[in-house]
Amino acid sequence: MGWYFRALSKRRIIEFVLLTVFAVFFAGPLLNLAVLAFSDQWRYPDMLPQHWSLRWWSFVLGQDDIAKSIGLSFLIATIVTALSIVLCIPAAYAFARIRFPLKKVFLFSFLLTHAFPKMGLYVSIAVLFYQVGLMNTLLGVVLIHMINVLMFMTWIPTAAFRNVQAAQEESARDVGASPFRVFRSITLPLAMPGILVASVFTFLNSLDEAQGTFLVGIPDFKTMPIVMYSIISDFPSSAGAVFSIILTAPTLILLLAAQRLVSAEVLSSGFQVK
């Protein structure tokens, strides 16, 4: 071992240490969570639990409202993603290709929903929802979720559409494609990575949303994060850990899938807003 470290430059060692710190920082809590989920008894100062068990898994999965909440969460996330694609993709195309007055202002206005404390925004929306009867409805919850994702869902595809060179569309017109055919065969496929990234973000964001759902959806629309709160407060931490893993799994799966489809570079370039 000694020869290996001696062969390393000082810079390399610093890099190595930093990397380790980061790895512990990110993976440590997850590892702890995983161990906690399978433990029955785990007391300080032992490194590992005294007793392992699957008790809390059967407990959590045995709860009726939990199974229901998982289904509900995925239903809502799907609706939110589908609706925001329908709404935001045409808007993104317009921002990228069409010149209209105050374009920059409109594009920037999507930041507004993120500029104020969320709770304040939700409370004022809740007041509005009361008046129009949207409290405790599926539509109300979907709308609250969409407010969160409008920005990503417009900005990222806008950048994606902008990255499709107008000249590439021109050459398609040149060989005989109508404007609609150009959009379908050239523009949309070339912008697809950005749109996919935005959709994945939207889906995950909706799965994760708790504050707004809590305010608007209670008592009938308890999504996973809402149920999570009650589990954490009512049961031992192992139950919370089990539920966290269930909540994290779809995120991980979707992110891995997204990563297979698009490189991290494309992912980050999706954020370039010109």
Add this chain to the structure above:
Amino acid sequence: MSIQLAVRNMTKRYKTGEGVTGINLEIKKGELVTLLGPSGCGKTTVLRSIGGFLEPDSGDILIEGHSVISLPPEKRPTSMVFQSYNLWPHMSIFDNLAFGLKIRRTPKAEIQSAVSDVLKLVRLPGSEKKLPGQLSGGQQQRIALARSLLLKPAVLLLDEPFSALDAKLRHEMREELREIQAQTGLTMVFVTHDQEEALSLSDRIVVMNHGHVEQIAEPQQIYNQPESLYVAQFIGKMNFLQGVVSEGSIHVGHLKLPNEKQLSGQVKVAVRPEDVNLNPSADGGNGQTLPGAIRQIMILGHYAEVSVELDDLAMIRTFQSKEAVQLLKTGQRVHVNFASTLAFPTQ
């Protein structure tokens, strides 16, 4: 031969003040015509208007006798090869080439054979399954050319197609394009700012400057008989001397030159470097030479460029054979006369 493409009195002005005015062109079937000029002269504006990507302010464009001015690009019988290739990176070479044919609902078997034929024509057989990103710049431009050729356009438009390629490849592509033109008999309009490219490729050259046409003629004529001072200085190397008209002839120093164009007052006299004769000995006897001194000799392989400072006049460049230049040295007094000259009014 019939007129394949006609541009009639076309004008297009941009807000920036640039654009083209009063463009008139007639291009015969099977002709390769180059639009030549510096950047910003409007040559691309003319080409893009023919392709349908720009809407002229006024004038008309006719292809095979029919006006196409109101048609969008996809309805015009033209096809364009772009400077930046513009292949679609998410499609294979086959799909790139077949796209236009699929839109035209060509039967599958026909598409297959047409694609493989055109790939042979551009010397890239068997590359159907590759993606554009796997090809070099020259290969991508060949595919772009093939994509246009497949559609058998009435007029093929080429917008500086080889300017992104290196010099050697550019040369090769030029020859290939000439060959393809001979094989297909397509009518082509080629935009370039490279006069060598224009001179070597074209049946006729349209020299453009500041949004209007300076001259339309065959390459040799453009070189030998430039109609304007602009064309004279833009094409090839040229010496300019100040002259003045009196008693029916043009006087440069004590040299008398014929005034063929019936000019008057101050004129610019233009002489090609290869038309300058150097005489190391004294005056030829008839008074028809100008005295000067050699300032610089540059050996350029099979010939040499000799700069001569004419007494009380300008510096001129001459081309001399490598044998002749051995008898010369810098500082030497010489007499020059001109085998042929051109004269232009000074603006």
